[in-house]
Amino acid sequence: MTTTKAQRVAFGETLVELIDQDPRILVLDGDLANSTRADIVANARPERFFEMGIAEQNMAGVAAGLATLGFIPFISTFAAFSAKRDLDQIRVVIAQPGLHVIITGAYSGILTGKTGKTHQSVEDITIFRAMPNMTVVAPADDVEVRKAMHALVYDLNGPAYLRLTRDPYKTIFDDSYHFRIGKGVVLADGEDVALIGTGEQTVRCLEAADLLAAEGIRAYVLHLPTIKPLDEEAIIYAARRTGRVVTAEDHTILGGLGGAVAETLGEHYPTPMKRVGWRDVYGESADNNALLEKYGLTPRHIAEAAKALLK
Amino acid sequence: MEPLTPQRLKELEEVAARVRARILLAVHHAGAGHVGGPLSCTDMLVALYFHILNVDPNRPDWEDRDRFILSKGHSTIALYTVLAERGYFPLEELFTFDAIDSRMQGHPDMTKTPGIDMSSGSLGQGLSPGLGMALGARLLGKSFRTYVILGDGESQEGQIWEAAFVAARYQLDNLTAILDYNGLQQYGWRNAPGEHMFPPIENPAQKWQAFGWRVIETDGHDMAQFTAAVEEAQTTRGKPTLIIAHTVKGKGVSFMEDQYDWHARVPTQQELVAALTELGQSDLLAVSQGGD
Numbered sequence: 001m002t003t004t005k006a007q008r009v010a011f012g013e014t015l016v017e018l019i020d021q022d023p024r025i026l027v028l029d030g031d032l033a034n035s036t037r038a039d040i041v042a043n044a045r046p047e048r049f050f051e052m053g054i055a056e057q058n059m060a061g062v063a064a065g066l067a068t069l070g071f072i073p074f075i076s077t078f079a080a081f082s083a084k085r086d087l088d089q090i091r092v093v094i095a096q097p098g099l100h101v102i103i104t105g106a107y108s109g110i111l112t113g114k115t116g117k118t119h120q121s122v123e124d125i126t127i128f129r130a131m132p133n134m135t136v137v138a139p140a141d142d143v144e145v146r147k148a149m150h151a152l153v154y155d156l157n158g159p160a161y162l163r164l165t166r167d168p169y170k171t172i173f174d175d176s177y178h179f180r181i182g183k184g185v186v187l188a189d190g191e192d193v194a195l196i197g198t199g200e201q202t203v204r205c206l207e208a209a210d211l212l213a214a215e216g217i218r219a220y221v222l223h224l225p226t227i228k229p230l231d232e233e234a235i236i237y238a239a240r241r242t243g244r245v246v247t248a249e250d251h252t253i254l255g256g257l258g259g260a261v262a263e264t265l266g267e268h269y270p271t272p273m274k275r276v277g278w279r280d281v282y283g284e285s286a287d288n289n290a291l292l293e294k295y296g297l298t299p300r301h302i303a304e305a306a307k308a309l310l311k
Numbered sequence: 312m313e314p315l316t317p318q319r320l321k322e323l324e325e326v327a328a329r330v331r332a333r334i335l336l337a338v339h340h341a342g343a344g345h346v347g348g349p350l351s352c353t354d355m356l357v358a359l360y361f362h363i364l365n366v367d368p369n370r371p372d373w374e375d376r377d378r379f380i381l382s383k384g385h386s387t388i389a390l391y392t393v394l395a396e397r398g399y400f401p402l403e404e405l406f407t408f409d410a411i412d413s414r415m416q417g418h419p420d421m422t423k424t425p426g427i428d429m430s431s432g433s434l435g436q437g438l439s440p441g442l443g444m445a446l447g448a449r450l451l452g453k454s455f456r457t458y459v460i461l462g463d464g465e466s467q468e469g470q471i472w473e474a475a476f477v478a479a480r481y482q483l484d485n486l487t488a489i490l491d492y493n494g495l496q497q498y499g500w501r502n503a504p505g506e507h508m509f510p511p512i513e514n515p516a517q518k519w520q521a522f523g524w525r526v527i528e529t530d531g532h533d534m535a536q537f538t539a540a541v542e543e544a545q546t547t548r549g550k551p552t553l554i555i556a557h558t559v560k561g562k563g564v565s566f567m568e569d570q571y572d573w574h575a576r577v578p579t580q581q582e583l584v585a586a587l588t589e590l591g592q593s594d595l596l597a598v599s600q601g602g603d
Contacts, residue, residue: 053476053480057470061470062474064429064443065446068443097422
């Protein structure tokens, strides 16, 4: 693992890369480009960048209209807003007609740069997962952001939600990594417990696996960058292999990754589980480490959940 | 567009009377649906689809066609009927309105019905996709125009004003919005008895002008005047145009006109006969019985 560039920077750079190879790609911004880093497009390719102002409902509708003409618009705003300020617009003119619009949620989860509960998105995965036709993707690092964006443009013809983070953390993939929509990625093998993560929490699952290894516990680590469609086969395999499952997400444990895994296992292969994530609460403003600690999202919390299952 | 000759105008008025009759027949047959709003925008839809819009019923997906969005999606039976009269699909299909597996859904569905350019139904949403289409046309260097019919009731939605601001900001003169200004929404209208009931938007001209739009007022039931307003919009440069079409909800059937309870009411057989007789379309009653 090495230090890395932020997912949001990878997002902006990949947009330029896509724009340069594909005339269909457009970016719509809700007055947050210098935060979401859609400003990389505004500066480099201004003719493909459209400022929609602080008006998310209209932005979603404009994207739908553009998509009917064959464009592939990326809507860019914070996850806290992209899942909620324009939810009905996304439902009626994007998801129901199945239009190829990519909704990006920047600054997802709890690590939003000391902005507090209004800007933290606790329930965006749950909301978009529940929406028919919607694909939901939460990459773990900058490399996966780039690969996922290419896949959402070229391997999909419908709406998608792309969940991104603010701060640089760690890069776990290299350029040889092949992202496939709807497929999980096994990152470590072990037979004592399975750690299933999405987004940046997958990196913390790997760190938790190291903590467990120090105590002689062998963890299987499964990364699910796509929460919908869900790789049920990979989840069931992980449960069969280990008999114990911990899920980890920077998101509420209700209806997100933990909920999705529990639904799958409850129906196909009942398995003892722990869900690590926000426990039905809203957050607050503080620095990253303090937030991860207080809301139970650190590698140690994931390792402790695993050990509780092993007792 | 071609000049609207007196002869052509007369033909369009005959189409509009037939469309009104078929709307009532379809709603009567379905046992559900809206009546007042569809009759309010019928004349404008006929003028658009039979005279103004550059469209081809045999190629509903033709990429250079003019685009049309019915933002007040609950009036969709009027649009279906006009599309059927124009030849997009068989007239008999109107009798499947609201039925299971039908292409004639209760609100417009672009994935099901030939000729529907955008889904709608949740109010206040139609102008934004129209803005996207107009912006996209400019990017593609295409000359097609985009038209959106808005309800006056749905103009209470904030999204309409978001779109109004942004469309003016982008100087989209290829975008025309048409306000079906009948003054009557589901639970509020001018001079309503309750203080808690308020009518649709007041002083729309002032508001839209303040947002940077060209505003033209017209009679939404006078197809010659309406067509002239659209021609004026087409020659406007540097800003989008709003046509305020003064209309009467339930227009064309005396006992439905300006009556709030005809917003969404199904006519009885007796009312159907009376309405079609008034419209001079009682011969279509036979079609209705055949359609059953």
